[in-house]
Amino acid sequence: MAAVLALMAPVAAQAQADGQRPEVAAAAQAVGDKVVAWRRDIHANPELGNRETRTAALVAEHLRALGLDPKTGIATTGVTAVLKGGRPGPRIALRADMDALPVTERAEVPFASKVTTTFRGQQTGVMHACGHDAHTSVLMGVVEALVAMKEELPGEVMFIFQPAEEGPPDGEEGGAEEMLAQGIFKDFKPEAVFGLHVFSTLNAGQIGVHAGPTMAASDRFNIVVKGRQTHGSRPWGGIDPIVAAADVIGTAQTVVSRRQDISKQPVVLSFGAIEGGIRYNIIPDQVEMVGTIRTFDEGMRQQVFADLINVAEKVAQAHGATAVAQVPDTKGNPVTVNDAALTERMLPSLRKVVGADNVVDPGLTMGAEDFSFYAREVPGLFFFVGSTPQGQDPKTAPSNHSPEFFLDESALDIGVRALLQVSLDYLNDPPRG
Numbered sequence: 328m329a330a331v332l333a334l335m336a337p338v339a340a341q342a343q344a345d346g347q348r349p350e351v352a353a354a355a356q357a358v359g360d361k362v363v364a365w366r367r368d369i370h371a372n373p374e375l376g377n378r379e380t381r382t383a384a385l386v387a388e389h390l391r392a393l394g395l396d397p398k399t400g401i402a403t404t405g406v407t408a409v410l411k412g413g414r415p416g417p418r419i420a421l422r423a424d425m426d427a428l429p430v431t432e433r434a435e436v437p438f439a440s441k442v443t444t445t446f447r448g449q450q451t452g453v454m455h456a457c458g459h460d461a462h463t464s465v466l467m468g469v470v471e472a473l474v475a476m477k478e479e480l481p482g483e484v485m486f487i488f489q490p491a492e493e494g495p496p497d498g499e500e501g502g503a504e505e506m507l508a509q510g511i512f513k514d515f516k517p518e519a520v521f522g523l524h525v526f527s528t529l530n531a532g533q534i535g536v537h538a539g540p541t542m543a544a545s546d547r548f549n550i551v552v553k554g555r556q557t558h559g560s561r562p563w564g565g566i567d568p569i570v571a572a573a574d575v576i577g578t579a580q581t582v583v584s585r586r587q588d589i590s591k592q593p594v595v596l597s598f599g600a601i602e603g604g605i606r607y608n609i610i611p612d613q614v615e616m617v618g619t620i621r622t623f624d625e626g627m628r629q630q631v632f633a634d635l636i637n638v639a640e641k642v643a644q645a646h647g648a649t650a651v652a653q654v655p656d657t658k659g660n661p662v663t664v665n666d667a668a669l670t671e672r673m674l675p676s677l678r679k680v681v682g683a684d685n686v687v688d689p690g691l692t693m694g695a696e697d698f699s700f701y702a703r704e705v706p707g708l709f710f711f712v713g714s715t716p717q718g719q720d721p722k723t724a725p726s727n728h729s730p731e732f733f734l735d736e737s738a739l740d741i742g743v744r745a746l747l748q749v750s751l752d753y754l755n756d757p758p759r760g
């Protein structure tokens with residue numbers, strides 16, 4: 328095992344410089360300390376989705392200080408700005424997310440979050456447990472670097488700092504979908520959109536990228552099986568929703584295992600909570616169940632929705648009960664698709680930054696991303712930047728969303744260089760056709 332790990336260990340140091348634009352190295356060096364300082368400041372002051380007022384103000388102030396004219400308050404706290412280069416060229420967009428999570432931080436860093444709040448009625452800490460603090464600070468650094476190269480820069484770059492990637496609070500709109508609904512790509516239609524995510528599943532020094540569908544569509548569902556309440560000793564006096572719900576859960580397992588062509592793409596259907604009843608000798612009126620569906624293909628996604636509704640309704644009916652199946656019960660995230668041609672085109676840029684051996688294909692990720700909404704509008708590329716310190720096994724490292732999620736700050740420098748290299752390579756040599 329040790330030998331395997333040693334073989335797989337990143338070899339960032341010697342590979343870095345091969346083909347990387349000299350201006351990228353210089354710019355990353357120039358903004359490096361600031362990016363770290365911003366990240367620590369944002370990390371110590373995390374804000375939940377649609378509440379990123381301090382973070383958004385920090386971003387907007389930075390953009391103004393650089394001479395840009397940011398638009399603020401988009402989709403609550405979103406900020407965008409467009410940099411016009413001194414030479415003609417294509418339009419691209421770079422995106423970062425700003426929101427934190429209701430997680431009480433246990434990572435041992437001097438700038439650990441002490442922020443608390445009430446979330447869905449529960450007292451909780453707030454933490455940048457998904458690393459969006461890194462994404463925001465990296466993009467702030469990239470803006471500064473590109474502004475410094477403005478005169479020689481071909482084309483135009485839109486910077487997108489969006490709120491609520493993890494989803495808006497109940498009853499609110501938010502995130503990428505809302506940014507688009509408010510027209511950010513109407514005023515400025517990019518040819519390509521780029522984004523990154525720091526992930527514990529890779530070591531610092533590595534970049535992960537998968538062409539085609541890369542992150543799953545994520546959808547929630549809610550099923551209520553309704554019976555008729557009666558005494559536990561006289562089940563024939565009512566309709567038992569517990570037995571009916573148990574059969575719904577059992578038969579729902581066939582929605583994936585017997586009906587989906589999983590040789591094409593994987594599908595996951597999981598129940599996360601069931602609730603019903605109050606006492607040992609009362610058969611209750613109803614049972615409520617909630618869960619999640621993950622898919623990588625729109626057709627398969629729609630088929631799972633239809634089949635699960637069918638199973639819930641028909642199985643409940645066989646018991647004399649009824650089922651109200653909301654599948655999905657809220658707007659989910661579509662599949663995040665990395666445009667195949669764009670991915671192939673930009674892979675060399677990523678390899679130049681960390682070395683070919685350190686750009687890995689992580690395969691499919693069952694997690695979801697609302698970057699998917701931008702990538703549905705224009706060709707997109709979303710790549711992963713490793714955040715687990717070298718020498719630590721990413722398989723056992725605390726994952727994103729864990730209270731112990733830890734970001735090796737060398738990932739910030741890699742993030743800045745990767746976004747810069749990708750942007751400059753694209754702008755200087757756009758695809759023809």
Ligand SMILES: [Zn+2]
Pocket residue numbers: 457493727728
């Ligand atoms: Zn997350």
Ligand SMILES: [Zn+2]
Pocket residue numbers: 457458459492524
């Ligand atoms: Zn995230």
